Each structure stands twice: as C-alpha cells, then as structure tokens.
Amino acid sequence: MAELKLQHIYKRYGNVTAVGDFNIEVADGEFISFLGPSGCGKTTTLRMIAGFEKPSEGVIMIGDQEISNAEKGYFLAPEKRGIGMVFQSYAVWPHMNVIDNVGYPLKIQNVPKEERLKQVMEMLELVHLKEYAERLPSQLSGGQQQRVALARALVAKPSLLLLDEPLSNLDAKLRESMRFEISAIQKEMGITVIYVTHDQSEAMTMSDRIVVMSMGKVQQIGKPYDIYTKPANQMVADFIGLVNFIPATAKGDRIFMQGDEAISFPNPKKLAGEAVLAVRPEQITLSKTGGMVEGVMNHRFYMGDSVDYRVKVKDHIVRVIQKGAGYNTYQDGETVYLDFDNVMSFAKDE
Amino acid sequence: MKKSLPRLDSKFIVIAISVLLLLYFIVMPLLVLIYDSLFINGVFDISNYKDVYGKKVNWKALTNTIQLSLIVMVASVIVTFPLAWLVGRTDLPGKKTFRTVLVASYMIPPYVGAIAWVQLLNPSVGYLNEFLKFIFGLQKAPFDIYTMGGLAWVLTLFYSPFAFITISRAMEKMDPTLEEAARISGSSPLKTLWDVTLPLMMPSIVAGGLLVFIAAASCFGIPAIVGMPGNIEVMTTRIVTFLYMGDDKGIRDATALAVSMMVVANGLLMFMSWMLSHKDYTTISGKSTRPNMVELGKWKWPAFAVVAGYAIIAVILPLSSIVVTSFLVSMSKGLALDNFGIDAWIPVVTSSQYMESVWRSIGYGIVAACIGTVLALFVAYLSVKTNITGRSIPDLLVVLGGATPSIVIALALIVTFSGNYGLNLYSTMWILIVSYLVKYMTMSVRTIAASLSQVHISLEEAALSSGASWIRTCKDIIMPLVAPSIVAGWFLIFMPSFYELTMSNLLYGSDTKSLGVLLYELQTYADTQNASVLSVIILLIVLIGNIILNKVTKGKVSI
Structure with a gap:
C-alpha cells in the first residue's frame, strides 16, 4: 500500500x-x-x-x-x-x-x-x-x-x-x-x-x-x-567505516601491490591496469611469526578496548586495529606480519 | 593581576565621564522640561496642562495627531505585510531591486517628500492633478494634498519603511520549516499563513506598527508643509507655534504638550521592547534548510505589476518631481521640452547665503558624527565587552535620547541650556550639535555594539596569548573587525544630522541657519524651485553617503 x-x-x-x-x-x-x-x-x-x-x-x-x-x-x-x-x-x-x-x-x-x-x-x-x-x-x-x-x-x-x-x-x-x-x-x-x-x-x-x-x-x-x-x-568503501587504500596494478587474474610485485591478490572483478586495493583495519591480523605481508611497526595508539597501529609496508602506512590487544605486545621498529582477511579491489578513479 | 588593576580604574573613569556627559545632556534637559511643565515659579501646578488642553485648538491638534498616526500605522502595516512577504518569501522578479527601492524613502528627508507631493498633488497646479485632469477631461483637480487624507498619504509613504524593515527582517529570520511542517500536516498555503506565519510574525507586526505610529506623531516636516496650508494642526506644529510666540506663556504651553508627547512615545517604545523580549518567537530556530520560495505561478507578473506600481508611486514619482522641478526654466510654463535648463541652479549655487547653509550643515554633520562615533564606541564597548556593574547604563541613556521625539529634545535643550543651568548654548552651533547627538547616537551605538558582540572574547585572548599588548590587540584584531561598523556608525549620525529640520528649526540662530531650515523657509515662501534645487543637492549627498556606506559595509548597513 x-x-x-x-x-x-x-x-x-x-x-x-x-x-x-x-x-x-x-x-x-x-x-x-x-x-x-x-x-x-x-x-x-x-x-x-x-x-x-x-x-x-x-x-x-x-x-x-x-x-x-x-x-x-x-x-x-x-x-x-x-x-x-x-x-x-x-x-x-x-x-x-x-x-x-x-x-x-x-x-x-x-x-x-x-x-x-x-x-x-x-x-x-x-x-x-x-x-x-x-x-x-x-x-x-x-x-x-x-x-x-x-x-x-x-x-x-x-x-x-x-x-x-x-x-x-x-x-x-x-x-x-x-x-x-x-x-x-x-x-x-x-x-x-x-x-x-x-x-x-x-x-x-x-x-x-x-x-x-x-x-x-x-x-x-x-x-x-x-x-x-x-x-x-x-567512494562507498571510504565513506562507510575505516579503510586502507593501497595503490596496485591489475594484470590477468592477479592484482599486484605497488612497490612490491611479489605481493598479489586475486582479481575477481577482472580489472586491468591501475587499481586500488582496499582492506579494513579491523580485518587485518597482526603476528610476530609470519603472514601474507611483512612490515615494520611504526606507531601505536592505545584506545582502551583496542589498539590502533600504524604499520609501514614498503612505501605505504597501513592502519591496523586489534581488539583486546595489549599496548606492549609490539614495539615500535619491530618487524611484524599482516594477514588480510577481506581484500577488496577497485579500478582507480572509479 | 597587578596589571589589571589600573585598567579597571581607567575603565571606571571612562564610564563615569560618559555617564556624566549623557546625564547632563540627555537626562537633565528632559527632567528640566518635565519640571517646567509641572511647576510654576517653584510651586506644583498642573494648570499648564489644564490651560493647554482646555483650548479647543490644542485639543483638536491632539485628536488630529492620534487619528493621523493611527491611520498611518494601520495603512503602513496593511501595505507593508504583503510587500514584505512578496519580496522576502516568493519568487517575485526583481526582488532585490524592490527591497532597495522600498526602503529608499527611509533615507530621504521627510520634508523633501512633502515638498514633492505638494508639487504633484496641490489642487491648483499639481503635476499629477494636471495630468489626471488632462487624461480624464476633468474640470477640477481630483486630489487636494492639503487635507487630512493628503497628510496621511504622505506620512504613510514616508514612514511605512519602518514597518517594512521590521516585518521583513522578522520574515527572513523565521525558520521556513515551521511553515513546511504545517504544509506537510495537511494545511493549505493560505491556512498556513493564517495558522503559523501570522501568529509568529505578530510581535514584529505590532512593533513595526508602533514605530510608524511614533514616527508619524513626532514628525514636524510633513505636517508643517502639507498640513499648515490647509489649517490642519498636529501636536508638533502646535508646539512650534507656541514657541514662535516667544514669551514665557508660550514656552510653558509648549512644554506641557511636549511632555505629554514624550510620555506617550517613550511609553509605547518601552511596551514594544517588553513585548519583543517576551513574545518574540522568530529567534527560536535551529539550523534550517535554504528558505523555500513560494512559487507565484500565474500570479507572478500581476504581483510584479502591483509592487512595481507601488514603488513608482512611493519613491520614483516624488523623486522625479523634485529633480524635474529643479531643472525647469520657468515654473509657469510647465513641462515642455524647451522649458528645461539649469537656470534655476545657477542662482542657488552662486548664492553665498544658500551655499553657506549647505557647507554649514555638512560641517555640523561632520562634527556631530565625529564626536558621536567616539562616544558611541565607548558606550558600545562598555556595554558589550566589559562586565563592570552599570556597564549598560550609558547605553540605556543613549536609547532614551533616541526614543524621545525630536521636537521634545529641542524644547528640552532650549529650556535647559539658555543659561539657567550652568551652560548657555542658545543660538550657538553647539546646541544644534548636541541635539543631533542626543537624537541620532543610538543608531550608531547599536551598529557598533552589534559588530563588537560578534568579535568573540577568544579572538582577543588569542592575540593576548600571542604576546600582543592590549593596545596592540585593539589595533591588530578588534579595529580591523569592527572598522566597517564604525564607518557605518559615523554615517548613521552624519546623514540625518546634515539634513535635520525639526530640531534645527527651533534651535538655529542668525549665524547658524542650517540647510533643512533654509529649505523649509523657501518652501513656505513658495519658492518651490529653489527648494527643489537644494533638495536635489541633499539627495545627491545622501546618495553618495549611501554608496560609500554600502561599499564599506559590503551592503550590510544602509540608511
């Protein structure tokens, strides 16, 4: 009605x-x-x-x-x-x-x-x-x-x-x-x-x-x-929630992170040429032992219920939020590994 | 903390001096006036009032004044409300121009308007009367300006801008979603106007109406030029007539009339400010969307025609009449192409007597504006920027002066500063300048105070914490931000002072005849052409002043 x-x-x-x-x-x-x-x-x-x-x-x-x-x-x-x-x-x-x-x-x-x-x-x-x-x-x-x-x-x-x-x-x-x-x-x-x-x-x-x-x-x-x-x-990814954008290049069925061609992700949208990878800070897992990507701990902000990290991966600063983490789990300058949970990809300047 | 002590002291000295000055030049004269009206040779005696109101002619002047002011008030509101609505809330073509034109008569001296309408509608040779006679083949002139109706007409055209400004300001301030909420609740546009717009606007409508009432009742120029030839007397013209008698009895009768006027005018204004502070809803509004303009649709051009017609009649016609008359070679030959020339201008601009008055009035205006702006700056700063006890007393005293009818101020200054109370200013330029200050400083204080109150204290504190001294802060932060309002404040005193008539007419001496007085004399001696030339000169100066004002304040303030 x-x-x-x-x-x-x-x-x-x-x-x-x-x-x-x-x-x-x-x-x-x-x-x-x-x-x-x-x-x-x-x-x-x-x-x-x-x-x-x-x-x-x-x-x-x-x-x-x-x-x-x-x-x-x-x-x-x-x-x-x-x-x-x-x-x-x-x-x-x-x-x-x-x-x-x-x-x-x-x-x-x-x-x-x-x-x-x-x-x-x-x-x-x-x-x-x-x-x-x-x-x-x-x-x-x-x-x-x-x-x-x-x-x-x-x-x-x-x-x-x-x-x-x-x-x-x-x-x-x-x-x-x-x-x-x-x-x-x-x-x-x-x-x-x-x-x-x-x-x-x-x-x-x-x-x-x-x-x-x-x-x-x-x-x-x-x-x-x-x-x-x-x-x-x-635009939608950016407006809703927090997100890291990482410049990338799409070739065939893979998308390669800019600065390190060794790191790549699937290309479900069949993008070609310049692209953007997007991953939400809370959908990244940090570890000391190993993971998809290697980075260096740059900065830490203690939020109470979570810790807000900045990790340097090649030329990019990646924001990572870990619920219930302790402030001293990682030290600035320490090598850390990141696992991306849900990697989204977009064509550049969509 | 050591540093703040002397500053408090200097502020206190400033406040004390300004209060004393204002008490001496505003309050004392009014008290003396009241005393004089109630005491004869030191004995309380209300026979002044009995005498004055016992005479039929005075009683008639009183009823005329009330009747006229009521008509003018009601007519102004009835004309103004739809105009303000059309200009403020609809998609009427040419709105901006109309707004400027409709408030234009606000900046024209009222007596110039009166002269124009006498030219247009006098029963013997009025341009408009002649034109209508010609068009409709009439034997007799259809209109006679020298009547109550004619007087009400000119007063309405010249004082309705007071109502227009008040009402349209309130309309702009009103949150348009209040009306939209009524529409979405199921109410038609007309019912919304009745249920929501009108009730919300009512305090402003009443306020605008009262302003018109007071202005019409206090006006001298228009009744003197339009009413006197038809033997129509009002309070102001009676007061002047009594004063012209020049004896003690005349002055006493005048004071009795003046005090009654003052009581009514100030009483109404007090009621108005009480009402606006208790009943003004329009200020309650949150963040609103852009105002929703009512689409006039097929009424667009008819409405345009009506508003344009009004603008032409109210403003353009009288102004043109003045300008055209000033360029006629011979008044008796009427409007013909070969009858135009600058013949009337030459004797005026070469006459040392006339030009002296022009320069004198400009000079008085400048002196008044300079003194007034400095005082206004102190008064506004004290009332807005300090928290000393009694900081708003000077402000209130200034408002009292502005609210008092001009004729009352003039009379009060005469009885006070003729030497009986320490100072004798009679017939000097200073009594004129004091009268201008008493009457016009209030607008200047309002303007400067408004802009000072927008300079938040944190801006000063930011400068102080950046290491600037207080003087340096004034120079670098406060002055640049309030400078436009100071210029505006200066012009708001200068312009009405330089063409002032009512007070100057009572206060001038043989060496201090001002432009307004000269013009009034020319008009009464039926030298309407020279009067027109001088009127055009006044209009030009007002126009230049307004253009400067507009430039400086970026259109925020005009007269």
Whole structure:
C-alpha cells in the first residue's frame, strides 16, 4: 500500500545537477536511509518526495498514485500527499503547546476535539511525553521537542514517514537512545520510513536498506551488511567505516601491490591496469611469526578496548586495529606480519 | 593581576565621564522640561496642562495627531505585510531591486517628500492633478494634498519603511520549516499563513506598527508643509507655534504638550521592547534548510505589476518631481521640452547665503558624527565587552535620547541650556550639535555594539596569548573587525544630522541657519524651485553617503 517509487528522478538548479537519475522501489514497511556527505543530494531527494521541491525529471509514486510527474508538469501539493515528516530543526511551532502541536494534523482533518485529544494522548504516550502535554516548546529540551515533532508526524497515521537528519542536533547519548526508539516505533506502527542522515552508524543500525549518495548520484543501494562488506566502489568503501587504500596494478587474474610485485591478490572483478586495493583495519591480523605481508611497526595508539597501529609496508602506512590487544605486545621498529582477511579491489578513479 | 588593576580604574573613569556627559545632556534637559511643565515659579501646578488642553485648538491638534498616526500605522502595516512577504518569501522578479527601492524613502528627508507631493498633488497646479485632469477631461483637480487624507498619504509613504524593515527582517529570520511542517500536516498555503506565519510574525507586526505610529506623531516636516496650508494642526506644529510666540506663556504651553508627547512615545517604545523580549518567537530556530520560495505561478507578473506600481508611486514619482522641478526654466510654463535648463541652479549655487547653509550643515554633520562615533564606541564597548556593574547604563541613556521625539529634545535643550543651568548654548552651533547627538547616537551605538558582540572574547585572548599588548590587540584584531561598523556608525549620525529640520528649526540662530531650515523657509515662501534645487543637492549627498556606506559595509548597513 505504501510502496514508494522514484523513477529517473533528476533535480537541476540551472547548470548544477543536484540529483541525477535516482531510482528506487521502497517496499511497504521498509526502513530506508539516504546516507551521504552534506551536499550529496539526499535532503533534496527527500524534499522532492515531500513536495517542497519539484523534480526536473522523473516520476514519484506512492502505491499506485502518481504524486509527481515532471513530464506532465504534475506535482501534488505537500498537504495532499498524506506524508508525515520530521525536520532537522524540529519545526515545533513555538506559539502552540504540545497538545496543539501534535493535534494540528488532526485539526486540519476536522477530527472532533475529544477524539483528537484521545489520539494525541496516545501518541504522547508512545513518545513518553504525556506529562509535558500542556507545556510550550520553549519549556522543553531539544530531545523533547524532537519527540513532539515525531508525535506530530505520526498522529495522522501516515503510511510514509520522512525524517530529515532528525538526530543531528541532539547530544551523543540521546542520539543513540532515540535511534532505538524510532526503530521500535516504526516496527510497532508498520510504517514505511525514509531517513536522511550523514551518520553511517545511524544508517547501519536502523535501516533495512541504505542508499549511499555522493555528488547527486546514487552510489549503491543495499543491505547494511552488503554495503559494508561489498562496497560498490571506492567512494562507498571510504565513506562507510575505516579503510586502507593501497595503490596496485591489475594484470590477468592477479592484482599486484605497488612497490612490491611479489605481493598479489586475486582479481575477481577482472580489472586491468591501475587499481586500488582496499582492506579494513579491523580485518587485518597482526603476528610476530609470519603472514601474507611483512612490515615494520611504526606507531601505536592505545584506545582502551583496542589498539590502533600504524604499520609501514614498503612505501605505504597501513592502519591496523586489534581488539583486546595489549599496548606492549609490539614495539615500535619491530618487524611484524599482516594477514588480510577481506581484500577488496577497485579500478582507480572509479 | 597587578596589571589589571589600573585598567579597571581607567575603565571606571571612562564610564563615569560618559555617564556624566549623557546625564547632563540627555537626562537633565528632559527632567528640566518635565519640571517646567509641572511647576510654576517653584510651586506644583498642573494648570499648564489644564490651560493647554482646555483650548479647543490644542485639543483638536491632539485628536488630529492620534487619528493621523493611527491611520498611518494601520495603512503602513496593511501595505507593508504583503510587500514584505512578496519580496522576502516568493519568487517575485526583481526582488532585490524592490527591497532597495522600498526602503529608499527611509533615507530621504521627510520634508523633501512633502515638498514633492505638494508639487504633484496641490489642487491648483499639481503635476499629477494636471495630468489626471488632462487624461480624464476633468474640470477640477481630483486630489487636494492639503487635507487630512493628503497628510496621511504622505506620512504613510514616508514612514511605512519602518514597518517594512521590521516585518521583513522578522520574515527572513523565521525558520521556513515551521511553515513546511504545517504544509506537510495537511494545511493549505493560505491556512498556513493564517495558522503559523501570522501568529509568529505578530510581535514584529505590532512593533513595526508602533514605530510608524511614533514616527508619524513626532514628525514636524510633513505636517508643517502639507498640513499648515490647509489649517490642519498636529501636536508638533502646535508646539512650534507656541514657541514662535516667544514669551514665557508660550514656552510653558509648549512644554506641557511636549511632555505629554514624550510620555506617550517613550511609553509605547518601552511596551514594544517588553513585548519583543517576551513574545518574540522568530529567534527560536535551529539550523534550517535554504528558505523555500513560494512559487507565484500565474500570479507572478500581476504581483510584479502591483509592487512595481507601488514603488513608482512611493519613491520614483516624488523623486522625479523634485529633480524635474529643479531643472525647469520657468515654473509657469510647465513641462515642455524647451522649458528645461539649469537656470534655476545657477542662482542657488552662486548664492553665498544658500551655499553657506549647505557647507554649514555638512560641517555640523561632520562634527556631530565625529564626536558621536567616539562616544558611541565607548558606550558600545562598555556595554558589550566589559562586565563592570552599570556597564549598560550609558547605553540605556543613549536609547532614551533616541526614543524621545525630536521636537521634545529641542524644547528640552532650549529650556535647559539658555543659561539657567550652568551652560548657555542658545543660538550657538553647539546646541544644534548636541541635539543631533542626543537624537541620532543610538543608531550608531547599536551598529557598533552589534559588530563588537560578534568579535568573540577568544579572538582577543588569542592575540593576548600571542604576546600582543592590549593596545596592540585593539589595533591588530578588534579595529580591523569592527572598522566597517564604525564607518557605518559615523554615517548613521552624519546623514540625518546634515539634513535635520525639526530640531534645527527651533534651535538655529542668525549665524547658524542650517540647510533643512533654509529649505523649509523657501518652501513656505513658495519658492518651490529653489527648494527643489537644494533638495536635489541633499539627495545627491545622501546618495553618495549611501554608496560609500554600502561599499564599506559590503551592503550590510544602509540608511
């Protein structure tokens, strides 16, 4: 029912393409994150779904209904799309108390006062704000205003909920707990969610699928596990998690590390010429006795639960993170051996 | 710690001196004025007020003032709100130009506007009246400027920028997602305007309206030029009439009227700042996305036509009238090609009497601006950058001066500095300069304080910890950062001072006749052409000043 489809969506401002050829089909009840650095077009896409921006090209559909069709010049007004939205700045109306803020969408629908109050209180219960019902926004903390905004977006039981960096203005602890709360509410209401964020851990923990965006282009759409382990390109590998890039040359079915042709890895993508090897710091095992690659310990940073090493391998500095390691296991200048667990490879300048 | 002790002392001396100066030149005159209005020969007596308000003509002036100011206030808000919305929140073509043009009348002396509208709409030979008579084949002029309606018209055109600036600033500050949240909740654009935009803007609308009310009620130039010929008297013109009588009784009656004006004006301003500090929602906003411009669609060009029409009528028409009149060879021949020339300019620019007034006013403006900027810098620095007890008292005193109607300041200075209280400045240039400082320093302090408050203390501390002395820090760090605002502050005193009329008209002596006064006299003696030439000279200087100001502050401050 609440499937959302974006077909060949483009947004141009003059000569600048803010969003280029965005395609996705979102299933009913799915939690999708748009993830990317600022200026990547994720918020613009969200605002096109909401109806605050008009796509330059393409079709947007909710279920079977077209809500935006640039070719026909048809754009349904935001208020007619039946969507709930939470804004980055919360956008809680300062001149209305919590009940009036949350009840506003129902008031527009002419829901009778008593029924309205009942539904508002249910929502406030859900977001744990029942005791604050009579307060004005200026008497609430940032986190509480955030919950008011969430309750307001949900009160009319929309089938689609849009969240625009909703947690970015909260402090770290609160951000984490709100993450799980939003997920719980989403599961409970069975609502479809589009969640815009630049915080990869938010996207990883909450989403069914992640859309990684950069410079107006969709780089990859996939489950969090796939995005992390099988990034589509260098940009995605770099943006999600930590990664070492090592210049290399691909020949036939092997890829050779630059600086030492003796070290090579399989070439599943059949790359040719200049390439890049990528390996995540926590997917490298260190040892004193032997391994794939030999290196010299360069620097150590003690992190408490782990040690963050820099190992010099030929001309490259490789970052290695070992969980539960002791600070003095290795000494600076000591020869160490590295085993790579999951080596990824990309063509250069993809 | 040893070093900080003498610095505290010097700051204390500076604060003490500036407070004393401000007390002497701002507070004492106002207190003397109130005292004079309530005590006759040292005995408490409210018969002044009874006398004044017992006379029908004064009562009529009071009701006229209130009636006019209310009309002007309501009309300004009604005209301004849609204009501010169109210019600030829609995709109206030419928005930037409109914004500049719509606030332009803010920098034109009001009496110049009055002269222009008298030229356009006087019932006998007004250009616009003649034009309309010709177009529609009318026997009689359709408009008469010398009426309450005409007065309200000119006042509205000249004081609505106060409301426009206040309202459009609030509109820009408002987080646009507040409106988007209403849209996505299911509310139509019109309902969003009603449910969200208007309530959030209400404090600013009221504030803008009150500013217009006070400005219209305190104005002397426009009622004197437009109202007096039609025998319409307001409070300010009554006060001047009483003063022209020159006797003790006249002055006493004038003080009674002036004190009532002061109480109302300062009371309204206090209410306004209370309301803005308690009810101003617009400042509550997080990081927001770029403002979402409302697309006007098919209304784009009709809206453009309406705004352009207003801009032409409000600003371009009166300015053109002044300029054209100054270049007519003979007023009686009207608008004909062979009737244009610089004939009217020659006697003005060669007249030593006229040019003396021009240079004199520029000189007074420069003196006032230089003294005022130095004082403003002290006052702003004390209030923003120090934490000495009482640091904001000088600031408050300056605000008090700026909030007081010009005519009240002039009267207060007359009764105080005629020798009864130590200093006799009567008929000297210094009484004029003091009056300019009292009235206009507040804008300068605001501008400098705003930019000083943006220089975070850590910038100074970084310089100090780099080894720079405090003086060196001022020179290398603070001054470069606040220099544009100091230049702006200087012009904000210079410009209104150099074309000031209301106070100069009461305070000038035989050797200190200023440009504003000269122009006013020419206009009242029906020498509208010379008045136009001088008006154009004023407009040129204002324009040059604004261009410099714009360059220096990169468009952030203008008058």
